[in-house]
Amino acid sequence: MNPTLFRQTLPILFGYLPLGMAFGVLFTTQLDYAWWYAPLMGITIFAGAGQILSVSLIAAQAGLLEVFLAMFVLNARHLFYGLSLLGQFRGAGWRKAYLIFGLTDETYSLLTSRPRPGSRQQEQRNDFMITLLNQCYWVAGCAIGALLGDNISFDSTGIEFALVALFIVLTIEQYKALGEAFPLWTGALAAAVAVALLPDAHQLIGAVVLATGALLIQYQRRKSPSPEQSHG
Numbered sequence: 028m029n030p031t032l033f034r035q036t037l038p039i040l041f042g043y044l045p046l047g048m049a050f051g052v053l054f055t056t057q058l059d060y061a062w063w064y065a066p067l068m069g070i071t072i073f074a075g076a077g078q079i080l081s082v083s084l085i086a087a088q089a090g091l092l093e094v095f096l097a098m099f100v101l102n103a104r105h106l107f108y109g110l111s112l113l114g115q116f117r118g119a120g121w122r123k124a125y126l127i128f129g130l131t132d133e134t135y136s137l138l139t140s141r142p143r144p145g146s147r148q149q150e151q152r153n154d155f156m157i158t159l160l161n162q163c164y165w166v167a168g169c170a171i172g173a174l175l176g177d178n179i180s181f182d183s184t185g186i187e188f189a190l191v192a193l194f195i196v197l198t199i200e201q202y203k204a205l206g207e208a209f210p211l212w213t214g215a216l217a218a219a220v221a222v223a224l225l226p227d228a229h230q231l232i233g234a235v236v237l238a239t240g241a242l243l244i245q246y247q248r249r250k251s252p253s254p255e256q257s258h259g
Contacts, residue, residue: 032156035141038196039133040164043075047168048175050079055176057086065173069166073129077101078169104235108135115154118147122155129158137161140200213241 047069054065068078077098084094108130115138116123137157143150202211217237221230
């Protein structure tokens, strides 16, 4: 394994292990399933917040339609992630399907901010390994947490804050890589507006739509030539 790639994924390792453990504990304490279903979900679904939400929905005996709608709204932001990486994944061959499947918030942040000094093919292989490492971290956390929850009783209150801490670290890394504060403040303002104006169930998708719209407008303005350039 490339030591450089491992070092680049360390922030995600330190976030995914405790968060995956939190999911595993919730899974085994709230649902009447074998512990190994928790890492199996990490392998087949691989959606941190989505998996945690699914535990609450299944425990509340929600219908399949309710689960589908909730998961779709929660993960709709991944549509925008994929669109922005179509060029980067072009020509990846058999790796492309897995790169799309494994595109989480944290992986997206890392793939778009890390240095890319090698050839296109080499960097796509590196993208694949980074995505695989991140999923391994998550599955390991799910398995450890599920085993602990199945065998030991303890108070795990607050462990889910690891996700918030991980997002803060990744945001700082993105800012350092891009050197531009506009996306940062756009996201913060969109979140504030969504919290102030929208009900809890729609705040996430509302903030994503607002931030995406603002960024698209900024991109279009930068892409369009200024009046001086168009007449020059």
